[in-house]
Amino acid sequence: MLALMLPVVAFGQWRVGVNGGADLNHYIIDKQYQTDYQFKDRWGATVGIMGQYDFADWAGIRVELDWMQKNYRQTRENLKVCDYKYVNNYLQLPVMGSFSFGGQKVRGFFNAGIYGGYWLNSNRKGFDNNTFSGKAYEFTEKVEFYDERDQRWDFGFVGGAGVEYRFARHWAAQVELRYYYSTVSTVKAKDIVKDYRYNSTLGLQAGLWYCF
Secondary structure: HHHHHHHHHHHHHEEEEEEEEEEEEEEEEEEOOOOEEEEEEEEEEEEEEEEEOOOOOOOEEEEEEEEEEEEEHHHHHHHOHHHHHHEEEEEEEEEEEEEEEOOOEEEEEEEEEEEEEEEEEEEEEEEOOOOOOOOOOEEEEEOOOOOOOOEEEEEEEEEEEEEOOOOOOOOOEEEEEEEEEEEOOOOOOOOOOOEEEEEEEEEEEEEEEEEE
């Protein structure tokens, strides 16, 4: 057993880095009686710091601390002037296994694991209809959280694949396409109305590593 473990211990290597990119969020909702509401995908941004321990040439453990936007747009079929654009900021901690293959300079890789997150804040802007005057108005406002309605803790699965280029002895660059699937509804379900809503997010990000 010791003989089998020695190559892994000898290879052990740390790396740290930063990442950034864009993400497209899809808001999954059971509309039930809200049949005229339309929820549309919307782009956001993501940045973070990351660390990875490679215990073999082809395998390692990656941990990140990321700030990510999970945005969406809400409109109504029966009220064409109604247009809400939501910006939702999250802090997330993905923990993933990282597996790579290929040559010394250019390697493919894929990551798979879980993540935990927290909904930091929410803002919205757009247009709505004034019930009394019948005229449209523009607004920008902060969305207040309510404990009995909003679920701010998040948890789910994450996976991705990409390419790494080792351009110097201690430096490497990566490009990755990543997918986050939330298993926690952003709205707490009531006994009568099961108003479940989930985020499904596809991200494209670039990262820069320093390898020790």
